[in-house]
Every structure is written in structure tokens, then in C-alpha cells.
Amino acid sequence: MKVSHYTVHSPRTISEALNILKDGAARPIAGGTDVMVQIKDDLVKETELLNLSYIMDLNYIRDDGDFIRVGALTTYSDLIRSRLVNEYSPVLVEAARTVGAVQIQNRGTLAGNVGNASPAGDGLPPLFATGAKVKLQSEASEREVDIGDYFLGVRKTVRQPNELITEVSVRKMKPGDYYFFKKIGLRSANAISLVSVAAVLVPAEVLTFKEARIAMGAVAPTVIRAKSAEAAILNCQLTDEKMKEVGRLASEEAHPITDIRATAEYRKQAIAGAVYEGLYEIVNGFRSPVNGSSV
Amino acid sequence: MPEVEAVKLASEEILQQGYSYINRSYQRVDALDKVTGKIKFFSDMKIEGMLFARVFRSSVAHANIVTLDTTEAERLQGVRAVLTYKDVPGLNAYGAIIPDAPVLGYGKVRFYGEPLALVAADDQETAEKALGLIKAVYEPLPAVHSMDESLKPEAPKLHDRGNIARHALILKGDVDRAFKDAHLTLERTYRTQSQKHMFLEPEAGIAYTDELGNLNILAGGQNPYRDKMQVARSLNISPEKVRVINYPAGGAFGGKDDVTVQIHLALLATKTKRPVKLVWNREESGIGGFHRHPSLITLKTAVNDDGRLLANDSHIYLDTGAYQSFGPTVLDVTIEVINGPYLIPNIRIDANLVYTNNGISSAFRGFGGPQGNFAIESMMDEMAEEMKMDPIDFRLKNLAKSGDIGPFGNSMRNMEGIHEALSRLRNSPLWQLGKELPPKPWIRRGTGVAIAIKGVGFGTIPDYPTAAVELLPQGKIKVLFSNPDYGQGVNTGNAQIVAEALDLPMNEIEVVNADTQYSPDTGSSSASRGTFTSGNALLVACNKMLDRLRMEAALYLESTRDGIEYASGRFLIKGNESKSVSIYDLAKGLRAKGETLKFEGTFEVPRYPEPVKGTLEVPHVVYMYGAMVSSIELNTLTGYLDVKNVDLMADIGNVINPLLATTQCEGGIVQGLGFATSEELVYNQDEKPMNTNYTTYIVPSIADIPKMYVEFIKTYEQYGPYGAKGMAEIPIVPVGASIANALKQASGVRYYQLPLTPGRVLSKLHDQGQG
Ligand SMILES: Cc1cc2nc3c(=O)[nH]c(=O)nc-3n(C[C@H](O)[C@H](O)[C@H](O)COP(=O)(O)OP(=O)(O)OC[C@H]3O[C@@H](n4cnc5c(N)ncnc54)[C@H](O)[C@@H]3O)c2cc1C
DSSP: OOGGGGGEEEEEEEHHHHTHHHHOOOOSSSSTTTHHHHHHOOOOOOOOEEOOOTTGGOOOOEEEEEEEEEEOOHHHHHHHHHHHHHHOOHHHHHHHHHSHHHHHHOOOOOOHHHTTTTTTTTTHHHHHTOOOOOEEEOOOOOEEHHHHHHHETTTSSSSOOOEEEEEEEEEOOTOOOOOEEEEOOOSSSHHHHEEEEEEEEEEEEETTEEEEOOOOOOOSOEEEEEEEHHHBBOOOOOOHHHHHHHHHHHHHOOOOOOOOOOHOOOHHHHHHHHHHHHHHHHHTTTOOOGGGOOO | HHHHHHHHHHHHHHHOOOOTTOOOOOOOOOOHHHHHOOOOOOOGGGOOOOEEEEEEEEEEEEEEEEEOHHHHHHSSTEEEEEEOOOGSSSSSSSSSSOBBBSOOOEEEEEEETOOOEEEEEEEEHHHHHHHHHOEEEEEEEOOHHHHHHTTTTSSSSSSSTEEEEEEEEEEEEEEHHHHOOOOEEEEEEEOOOOBBOOOOOSSSSEEEEESSOOOOEEEOOSOOOHHHHHHHHTTTTTTGEEEEEEOOOOOTTTTSSSOOHHHHHHHHHHSSSSOOOEEEOOOHHHHHSSSSSEEEEEEOOOOOETSSSEEEEEEEEEEEEEEETTTTHHHHHHHTTTTTTBBSEEOOOOOOOOSSSEEEEEOOOTTHHHHHHHHHHHHHHHHHHHHHOOOOHHHHBBOOOTTTTTTTTTTTOOOOOHHHHHHHHOEEEEEEOTTTSSSTTTTTEEEEEEEEEEEOOOSSSSOOOOOEEEEEEEEEEEOOOOOSSSOOOOOHHHHHHHHHHHTTGGGGGGEOBBTTTSSOOOSSSSSTOHHHIIIIIHHHHHHHHHHHHHHHHHHHSSSSSEEEEEEEEEEEEEEEEEEEEEHHHHHHHHHHHHHHHHEEEOOOOOOOSSSSSTOOOOOOOOOEEEEEEEEEEEETTTTEEEEEEEEEEEEEOOOOOOOHHHHHHHHHHHHHHHHHTOOOOOOOOOOOOOOOOOTTTTOGGGGGGOOOOOOEOOOOOOOSSBOOOOOSSSTTHHHHHHHHHHHHHHHHOOOOBBBBHHHHHHHHHHHHHOO
């Protein structure tokens, strides 16, 4: 299929967009870095496209107390360049830098990553690890959904066809929080994650942690939290043995598939390795914690 | 070979006085037109009244065709022609060496994606739709997925002659006795995969019949005269009626050496009497296009207690897929490199070209070299290690010297270059780097070395490239030859050669792109032969031109041939510089008398008179050499291999254009990096290639490219134009082995199979307790 086969709507305001979307017949398109590929592969069944590119009101990054509010047109490059995001959600920046390559970061949006609902979306594990919310608006209603409740399966979400993602709210990390994002792909750029993992660790004392959130990508139909690995981190000394155990626990919670890129077995080994790497880097001084004071 | 002598003398003379245009880094002559988009690729071209073609391909790998029904497609509005094998007027087969692949399939299908019918329609979508209306009914036959399967006695036979397309047995000395006396014998099996060319422009072209009734084929290709011959043969028309234009092509790398779209375009343009365009899509290029031969090689190699090689017994199997294409000569190159540039007294080579249902393997940069090199250079590394010798010392010790007799009775020439290259590698900072401790415990560093040999040109196959120069009175020299410039830069190098030979500035040299209507037959751009063949032929032509002009100048200057001399476009009386005449003025005078100053030169490529029994082209007279060291960082947690540095010291003869030669080397290294670490065409149970696009077929990205350092050893090839050999293939040949050897040093685990993907690396690390 070609784009010319679709009726393309290009509204200038959110309310116009919601109006076009009201009968749920149009497919939203933001950066188009997923949609264009899907059109070529004949995977977009809708006959209309709702082009969001001209809705300037959707392009923002706002400081709002405990949250950073990210508009649906905000790209990875915007996130990478934002002082606010660097300061309060460096884990999201670390992930954004691994998406595709610069060209894709310039076009691709965080909301599009959420909208696409691929378990391998690299923007998603940081949202799970920090605790984000997705704002869904329709002509008649508006609601906010916790990221953990948003995805139902591969390309399945709670979004109704008449709803638009207008915003992703990213909960700010606190000064002193540690974090990492790891992505394993088959090359250094433009690679789909074989596995990915984001973690946020909240310190109790020096290098012991009272809170840990670890989210894994590409190991299940949706991004999932590694709950037993998280629990194993809390309030203990992270010895080398311990870090390996945490990796092992994360891997046990992973249920990846075998596909053309990698076997399930490899993915399980790699996720254990990635978790260990991240923890090791924290414990051995390769990573500094969030330092939210300078904004 | 009188002409070779003439070239040699001219070259050496100039070498002594230094060059004006050789050894200089000119930008590619077509660089500006390419980056500004002025040059239109055939895929982007439109011709008035043009039809759009698509190819109907088999959706099974091995089957008898019961029926092929095209009636519905023919009836579709907008469809102008639907052709099947019945519409091929001449030979319904193609193949660069032995035409054994059907132009349009009949009777039997031998790979998934075999072309069975052609459609031409008013637009692309109608053509696409028509494909969906063609119905093929098959009687499935069991498919042969691998060489291991193919070689079993009970395997289904792909061709009447059986599943071995070609076999050669080459013996020297007595390997079996050598093994008995050996201090150490190792036996190892190596495997390499199918690699795709992944050129940015897939197979594409346009064909039309002109007012004179000639068939014009404009298609990215590597050998316009062979294309012309293959087209004429299948259309049953005189080659005179066919014109092939091969420039520009968006990459080729061997994948456009045999015909791809040309015959199909010719059939459709002839049938419809309309211009026709055919552009394969990326998936089609993956399925229907060529790829590198997968290899399965067993080496049994022995040394004495002093670390000298005693014997090398090789069993080589190359998977040529459903048809031969360049298989026989690719096998020859593997045969030729399997003993490296080493002096080994006892040799056995048992080489086999094997049919399977895996597409069609064909030419790919290195042409069987990277496969053989991975085996022998992995073996050399392991042998050195077992002998507790430094891998560079071990190689230096066993390297042949000039005058030694090679594995095929050939005389090893100019071995000083590779000795020098290898010695220099030892001093390379990279070679020391491996010893540093990395900061993170799961990262392991390693460096690995490999050396390479690769012939230039067609070996013992008679090769008489012809090229021409024409002097235009308005002040330009036209340069004509048929090796297409598909990006490698042969046009620029040849312009420099002509500039040097005629002592004229580069802006007076005008290269005509490969076009059978104008360019004489210089043969292919393949086998690293472009510069060597057309450069030499051009030197012969330039000498003829100067010779003719000299006589005319002598007349004009009222002197004799010997009384005048030539410099920078003018003839002058020796000792009296005030009396001179420009070559362009001479040309004007001659033009007035009806004489055009166009001269053809033919070069006889030096060769041994006979190939080694069982081969078509082994050995060569001229070889290129390279020595490579790679450094890597291995992540033992994920199996991810980060290639940090690659250094290449190459002996490519005298370097015509250091910039272009360096960028060719860098390109070759990166393509080798893909071969070593990530690229592999994978088939599903139905023998359908699964990863045919850039998302799933992992070509290295710019972010994966290591730091590269390329250095050329100063050498001079007496048969080459201004001492040049060839160069495009040598950089890719040793990459696989040098990286695998680095990985061994880093991990303690030796890998015998490419590519070294994270999955493959990690699984073996775990098996060996290194993960
Ligand atoms: C070469 C290449 C490399 C890539 N590499 C990566 C990578 O490394 N990591 C990664 O995660 N992804 C990668 N991607 C995928 C893609 O870039 C990301 O998923 C990106 O975040 C999508 O954003 P977009 O704005 O382009 O989305 P679009 O393509 O416009 O939309 C994606 C999906 O979200 C829906 N959608 C978009 N906006 C909204 C909205 N406001 N409300 C409701 N639904 C909406 C669309 O309907 C569609 O289903 C890559 C893609 C390409 C082409």
C-alpha cells in the first residue's frame, strides 16, 4: 500500500483531531516511523490517517510538580535535548539515545512508541521503571492510565479507537536515585532490541536500596516488571553474588520468544547479563545518581 | 607478449622520474554529479510510454510444475504482456559460465523465487495485481536445505548429473606420508554463511527498441558485453542488435556480474514494442538475487617440531544453490587461497561445488576468497598457538618467498610486499593493545591477525581487454573502456592513467561510461581486474596515439621522429624549444584530411598457458596480498562483539589513487565485518529466505564501524599499468579470520563458524564455561 491510498486529515488543534477521531475510523500518525513501515507492509487496515504533525499544542515538555508532562508530538531528540528530562528522568534520556539512529530520534515520538505497543519499544521500560501515566482524550472524555495498566498484549492496549494519546506524564526521579538502561541489539544503531531493561533504584543508605523498579522489554508480550529481582535488591549489600542472583531472578521472570533475531534461550541469558551489568556499574562507581538540584 | 613489454618499459621509465597524476588522490570524477543527484539511476528514470514489469516467482523451492495458468492475468485491463518459457525465442537459459539456469522456469522449480513468468503493464499496481492472478500448480519434491543433506546418497537429485556440479582433486607431494612424520596434526571443520550484497539499488533496468530496431538495455551490471551476449543468445538475435549500458549502478559487489533483469527486460520490450522498466523490490532482491556461496571446509594440517608447515589436506564444499552461475570459478578461488601464501610441501585439495535448493550463489567480492581464508587463517592461528609460537612469527616463518614454487607449480612473485606487511603489523600499536586490562570484568579484549592472498583477474582464462582513446581537436581526450564504474572508481583511476600517459591535465580527460555502442570490450568489472585490464589496454592505446602524432609532428616541425620530443600536449624539436606544436592542432589538421585520432589498444593479460587440472583458471600470475590485525572487545555476558580497530597493510602494487584505494579498503573491511559478525541469509522450512530487508538482515551501521587504518606497502607490479595490481577484493578476504582469531584471544574459545552473532558467541562461551 501507499500513503496516497489513504485519506489524510491534518488538523491544527486537538479538538479538531478528536472530532475526526470520533468514529474511530482514522489511524493516528505522529512521526510515522512505525506507521509508514506498516503501510508498506499492508498492515494498516484503516482507510484514513490522522496526521498529528501540525498540532502545535501537542509538542511540549512541561514541569509539573512530581511529573514531567510530555506532549504527544515530542520526539526522542526533544527529550535528549531537554534540560528538565536530563535532570529528572535521565533513564529516559539514556533509552532515547538508543532508539534507531538520529534520523529516527528526530521524527519518532514517545507517544508513538506507546501507541505502537511493541514489547521491544525502547521508550517503554523507563516509563515502567519510573511510573508514568498515559493521557487518553476523546471528544467526550479524558482519562489517565497507569503505564502498567495500559498494554494488554502485542499491539493491544486499552486505548479506544476514538481516543488519542495526548500526553505521557513521566514521574520525576528523586535526587540520589540510581538508574540504568541497557539494550541488546544486533548492531549499534537501527537495531530492534533483542532484550532491554530499565531500572530505578532508590537508596536507603550508601549503596543499599529501599525501592527498586526493574522493567524488561522484549521478553514477554508487553514490557514487564521483574518483581522478584526487584525484591531481592532491597535492603541488602549488593555483593557480586547478589547481583548475579538478581540477574538470574530477572531472567526467570522473562518469557521471551525465539524469532529470526535470537533464541528465547539467548534472550534469557542476555537479560540476566544486562541486569548484572547495570547493577555492577552502580555499585562500582561507573554511574552517578540523579542530581536534581541544578535546575 | 610485445605489448606487455612496451607497457613495462614505459612504466619503469616514468617511475624513475616520478609521476604527475599517479599516486595522487583525485576525487572521483563523478562524485559531484552523484551527490547533487544529477546522475539518474535507472530505477529513477522514466521514459515516455514506459511499461512496468514484474516477475512471477515460484513459491516453492523444489517441485515439478504441473500447470502454469496466465489467462486471467492476460485478461486484466492494463496488462500488455504475460510471458512464460514458451515466449523465449532462443536459449531458455543463462549463466556466466555454464548456462544452466532457466530464463523462465519450465518443468521443474529448483529454488524459492525462481522466475516463471513476466508481466508488463501500464502501471506498477496493475503489474502487481496481474502477478496475483497467475496460477501455478506444483507437485512438490523434497527440498535439499544444506550441503550436508545434498551430499547424502539418498538425497533428492537436483540435476540429472547429480548434486555435485563440479569436482577437482589437486595433489602435490604426499600428504598421507607427511602426516605420519608430523610433529603435530590438527583437523578442523569451518563453516561460513550465505552473505547478500545488499547494494542500495536493487537489480533494476530499462529496455527499449530504438528507431534503428536495436534493443537498448540500460541496467546496472558488471560486464556489458557478456550481458549483450546472454541477451542475444536468449532472444535469438544477433548481438549487433543489442546495446547494453551499465552505468550508473547503485552498487554491485559481484551481485550484478551475471544477468539479473537484462534478459527479462529484453523479452518484454521486444514483445510489447514499448519501453519497459523492471525494478526488483528489496524482498525480491533477497529471494531472487545472488549471494555468496556458503562453505564447509575441513582442513587437516601438519607441522614439524620446528613449526614448519608440512602438509595441508583440504576438503572444500561450496553451496552453489540451484544453479552454477559463477560457482565453478568461485570454487577455483577457494582452491587457490586454501593454502594461503605459504610454502607447504605436501598438499591435497578435494574441492566440490554442491547443488542445494538455496537460491543461486554467485560472485561476491572476494569470490570464494573469504571462505577459504577463514579456514586456513583460523588454522594457522590455532597451529601457532599449539606450537606456542607468536602468530606473526609462525606466519612469517612459513610464508613463501619470491622464486618459491607455489602449490600449483606456479612461481611465487613479489613476495617481499607481504613479508614487509606482516613484519610491520607486529609493530602496530594494536598488536600490543590486547594486553591492557579493560575496566569492566565482563569485557575481554583480544587482537587477531590474518593474512590474505587473492588473484587479480581471470587466471589462466585467456583475457584480451581492449580499450580506446580518442583525441578531440577541441581539446579533450575521450577514454573508452567497458569495465563499468559501479562506484568503485575505475573511471577516475583510468583518467589518471591516461593523464599520466599523455602528460595532460585531468580536466582534459573525459571518460565515457561503459556502453557497448562506444566502449570497446574490456570485459568485466570483477576479480579486482578493472584497473589492471583497462589501464593496461589504455596505455597501449595511448602509446599508439602518441606514435601516430609523433610522425605527424615530425612532418609539421620539419624534423624526424627521433628529432622531436613530447611533453604536456606538445611536440617540440629537441634542443630548440621555440619550435613546437600542440597535439590538438595536429588533430585539427588531420581531421581536415578526414583522419580521426581514435586508437584501440589490446592487452594480453599475462597467464600460465594451462589451468591446473579440474579448474578453469588456477593459478594467477598476479596476486594481491594483505595483512590484517583486528582488535575486539567481547561482552561475555551478552556475547556481543565490538570490533574496535582494524589495521590493513596491503600490497596492491603501485597505488594509482591513494584516496580511492583507501576508501575501497575501508568499504571492503566493513563488508567483511558484516560477513564476520552479523550478516547471514536465513531460510525457513520451505526454503524461503526470511531476512531480506535491512531490518532483519543485519548489515553493519555507521555506528558499528571500527577505527580503520590502511597502509599500502610500496611495491611495483611489472605487468601492471604504472605498477598497479588490483585491490577491491583484498581488504574483505582476511576480515573473518582476523576477528575470529581476536575473539579466541579474548575469550579462550575458538569459533569455527561465521557469522559471530551474539547468540552463537554466547552459546559456545557457556558450553565452554567461559560465560
Ligand atoms: C529505522 C527504524 C529504527 C527504529 N528503531 C527503533 C528503536 O531502536 N527502538 C524503538 O523503540 N523503536 C524503533 N523504531 C520504531 C519507531 O521509531 C518508534 O516506535 C517510535 O517511537 C514511533 O513513533 P512515531 O511518532 O514515529 O509513531 P507513528 O509511526 O506515527 O505511530 C506509531 C503507532 O502509534 C500510534 N500513535 C501515534 N501517535 C499516537 C497518538 N497521539 N495517539 C494514539 N495513537 C498514536 C499510531 O497509530 C501507530 O500505531 C524504529 C523505526 C525505524 C523505521
